[in-house]
Amino acid sequence: MVNEKAVGKGFQALVFISLAQATNEKIGEFERALVNIPAITSAHRIFGEQDYVLRVATTDLSDYQQVYDTQLSTLPYIRKIETTLLMKEIVPFRLCLDQ
Helix, strand or coil: CCCCHHHCCCEEEEEEEEECCCCHHHHHHHHHHHHCCCCEEEEEECCCCCCEEEEEEECCHHHHHHHHHHHHCCCCCEEEEEEEECCCCCCCCCCCCCC
16 A cells, blocks of 8 residues: 555545446456556446546646546546545545454
């Protein structure tokens, strides 16, 4: 685990992505493309209106805009991207172990 603030990546965003087409081949291509974007600190396929949620860490809003414009918006098969900026971390990452 890396503390994003400690390495200068304290600007955090959740990015929700809906795909235009969701065949197995296109899902695989999309997911392989996610791996090549270093600013993505986690990526999850989800149920619901959106298909994916990504956590993106950058230095600031300007850096996020650059990642959005040059990397996120160019991902294949995207229908819609929504960004939510993180205000405050309440519960950091932790393992959930049976008690």
